[in-house]
Amino acid sequence: MTKRTLQRVIPSQATSDGAGVKLRRSIGQSTQARLDPFLMLDEFGTENPDDYIAGFPSHPHRGFETVTYMLDGHMLHEDHLGNRGDLKSGDVQWMTAGRGIIHSEMPQQTEGRMRGFQLWINLPAREKMKPAGYRDIPAATIPAADWPGGGRVKVIAGTLQTPEGAIPGPIQGLSTAPVYFDVELAANGVFEHALPPAHNAFVYVYEGDVQVGAESPRVLPWRSAGVLSAGDAVRIVAAGEGARFILLAALPLNEPVAQYGPFVMNTTAELEQAVRDYQAGRLTAA
Ligand code: FE
Numbered sequence: 001m002t003k004r005t006l007q008r009v010i011p012s013q014a015t016s017d018g019a020g021v022k023l024r025r026s027i028g029q030s031t032q033a034r035l036d037p038f039l040m041l042d043e044f045g046t047e048n049p050d051d052y053i054a055g056f057p058s059h060p061h062r063g064f065e066t067v068t069y070m071l072d073g074h075m076l077h078e079d080h081l082g083n084r085g086d087l088k089s090g091d092v093q094w095m096t097a098g099r100g101i102i103h104s105e106m107p108q109q110t111e112g113r114m115r116g117f118q119l120w121i122n123l124p125a126r127e128k129m130k131p132a133g134y135r136d137i138p139a140a141t142i143p144a145a146d147w148p149g150g151g152r153v154k155v156i157a158g159t160l161q162t163p164e165g166a167i168p169g170p171i172q173g174l175s176t177a178p179v180y181f182d183v184e185l186a187a188n189g190v191f192e193h194a195l196p197p198a199h200n201a202f203v204y205v206y207e208g209d210v211q212v213g214a215e216s217p218r219v220l221p222w223r224s225a226g227v228l229s230a231g232d233a234v235r236i237v238a239a240g241e242g243a244r245f246i247l248l249a250a251l252p253l254n255e256p257v258a259q260y261g262p263f264v265m266n267t268t269a270e271l272e273q274a275v276r277d278y279q280a281g282r283l284t285a286a
Pocket residue numbers: 056059061066103105
C-alpha cells in the first residue's frame with residue numbers, strides 16, 4: 001500500500017457568513033483552496049451566542065450538496081416547502097440542493113455549547129438540476145467503532161474496515177462515492193486505513209494536532225485542513241494530547257466550476273440563469 005502524504009496545509013481563517021455567524025473556513029477560503037469535489041468546509045463553534053444568534057436567515061442554494069454535522073448544540077432548519085427540522089448534537093443532515101432549495105439554518109446552543117461543521121460537495125453536471133432532497137441522519141443511526149489503541153471512529157459516509165469486519169455508513173451510492181469519518185484518537189493513537197486511490201482526500205483537525213504520512217510524517221496543526229497526496233492508504237498519528245479530526249475523501253468530478261455565492265454551476269451562463277430563476281421565484285420550481 002502506498003501511504004498518502006500531507007501535500008498541502010490550509011490553515012482555517014476566521015470569517016463570518018449568514019447574518020454575522022462567526023466561523024472558521026479552510027477548504028474554499030479562496031477558489032485556489034478547493035479540493036474537487038469539495039467546495040468548502042466551515043467549522044463553527046463558540047460559547048458566545050452573540051457569535052451566531054442571528055444564524056443563516058432564508059437563502060438559496062443550487063448545484064451541489066451541503067452536509068451539516070453538529071457536534072454540540074443544535075440547528076433549527078426550515079425550507080421553502082415548509083419542511084422543518086431540528087438537527088441535534090451528533091446528527092447529520094445531508095442536503096442535495098439540486099436545482100434549488102431556499103432555507104434558513106439557525107444554530108442553537110445546548111448547555112452553553114454550539115459546535116459543528118458544514119461541508120459543501122459539488123454535484124456532477126448531470127445532477128445539478130435534479131430535485132432537491134434531504135437525508136436526515138440521527139446520531140443514533142451513525143455507526144461507531146472503538147479503534148485499537150484507545151480511539152473511536154464514527155462512520156457518516158463510506159465504509160470503515162476494522163479487525164472485526166466492515167462497517168458501512170448511512171451514506172452510500174452517491175456519484176462522488178464520499179467517505180466521511182469522524183475520528184477520535186488517544187494520545188499517540190494511530191489511525192491507519194485504506195482510501196480508494198482515485199479519491200481526493202483531506203483531513204481537518206479540530207482538537208489537538210496530528211502527524212500525517214508514514215515515511216517522514218508531517219504535522220497538521222489544530223484547525224487546519226491537510227490535503228493528501230495520491231496513494232491508497234493513510235496513516236495519521238495523534239500528538240501527545242490526543243486528537244479529533246474528520247477525514248473526507250471523494251471522487252473528483254474534473255468539470256469546470258462556476259460559483260456565485262450559493263450557486264455552483266459549470267458555466268457563467270448557468271449562474272446567470274440561477275440568479276434570474278431566483279429573482280423570478282423559479283429557483284426551486286420543477
Ligand atoms: Fe444553507
